[in-house]
Amino acid sequence: MEQVTANVCTNTRLRGCNPSYVVTSDGVVVIDTPQLPTKAVAMRQEAESHGPIRYLINTEQHVDHIFGNWYFRGAGTVVNHRELYERFMVVFPELDPFAYAYESVPGDNAKGTDLDEPEGVALWPDREEYYRDPNKGRIIFTGDLTLRVGEHTFHLLHTPGHTPGQLAVHVPEERVVFTGDTIFSGCQTWLMTSDVDQWLGALERIRTLDIDLIVPGHGPVVPKSYLDVQRSHLLAWKSAVATAIGKGWSRDETIARVSFRDEFGPVDIGQGYMLDYIQSRNAAALYDKLTGSAPRLTAPDGTPAAAT
Numbered sequence: 149m150e151q152v153t154a155n156v157c158t159n160t161r162l163r164g165c166n167p168s169y170v171v172t173s174d175g176v177v178v179i180d181t182p183q184l185p186t187k188a189v190a191m192r193q194e195a196e197s198h199g200p201i202r203y204l205i206n207t208e209q210h211v212d213h214i215f216g217n218w219y220f221r222g223a224g225t226v227v228n229h230r231e232l233y234e235r236f237m238v239v240f241p242e243l244d245p246f247a248y249a250y251e252s253v254p255g256d257n258a259k260g261t262d263l264d265e266p267e268g269v270a271l272w273p274d275r276e277e278y279y280r281d282p283n284k285g286r287i288i289f290t291g292d293l294t295l296r297v298g299e300h301t302f303h304l305l306h307t308p309g310h311t312p313g314q315l316a317v318h319v320p321e322e323r324v325v326f327t328g329d330t331i332f333s334g335c336q337t338w339l340m341t342s343d344v345d346q347w348l349g350a351l352e353r354i355r356t357l358d359i360d361l362i363v364p365g366h367g368p369v370v371p372k373s374y375l376d377v378q379r380s381h382l383l384a385w386k387s388a389v390a391t392a393i394g395k396g397w398s399r400d401e402t403i404a405r406v407s408f409r410d411e412f413g414p415v416d417i418g419q420g421y422m423l424d425y426i427q428s429r430n431a432a433a434l435y436d437k438l439t440g441s442a443p444r445l446t447a448p449d450g451t452p453a454a455a456t
């Protein structure tokens with residue numbers, strides 16, 4: 149894990165999200181869990197070496213932020229926004245999150261990933277056993293919620309946009325906010341389950357916080373000023389698709405011609421093979437949103453093959 153401030157650790161070098169923890173005078177608070185089983189087991193061990201885990205907070209519903217909760221069973225109380233809780237590892241015809249999580253584990257590099265872990269197969273849960281208790285929220289809330297643990301405050305701010313149940317976790321004593329995928333730093337942004345206008349509002353809400361550092365959902369820790377970069381990426385996507393619609397391009401033409409593959413950095417670690425997939429899904433999602441068409445995909449998680 150990487151030390152971010154005196155009491156905050158994260159890991160920005162894994163396939164999956166940036167799982168993190170905060171050490172307080174009365175135990176540890178975990179924010180998101182590693183998708184890969186061996187990394188989840190290792191992170192729990194490391195976190196517990198600083199004291200008992202009091203709470204586990206998930207920032208969003210996507211597999212890469214919640215699947216690892218399984219490996220934290222019995223460690224603290226899981227806290228979820230209701231919009232997240234209701235989508236927690238829910239299987240839809242278009243997306244089976246359990247199967248998607250498993251795809252990243254076998255080490256045959258079939259998908260071109262470079263950080264797969266064959267050891268994780270040994271730790272993989274039986275499907276039925278998993279779904280009996282995937283370790284989702286025990287505290288479920290709407291709006292915002294504040295937790296006090298030891299000398300630390302955890303403001304759980306509802307910041308929908310990337311997903312409906314998106315949270316930012318603001319820890320004022322560390323001058324840090326954990327944003328989940330409201331921020332993708334230095335890598336491609338996934339838009340397909342998103343409401344971009346809400347997302348822009350979420351960035352403005354985060355801007356009001358008195359903080360120094362942002363722990364993003366993906367990519368390196370960044371200063372608060374990165375909010376402007378994320379905002380510019382969202383606006384660029386939105387205006388490119390709006391322009392395409394204005395020119396009368398069809399959905400397929402828009403998907404084929406609107407792309408930021410060479411501009412907004414690589415895809416986060418281990419998912420480089422999805423670069424073109426992200427471009428086409430982002431364009432399709434925005435096209436549907438801006439033209440008011442019914443989404444082609446009915447899963448709240450949005451995509452048949454992947455969500456991050």
Ligand SMILES: [Zn+2]
Pocket residue numbers: 164165210212213329365366455456
């Ligand atoms: Zn993610």
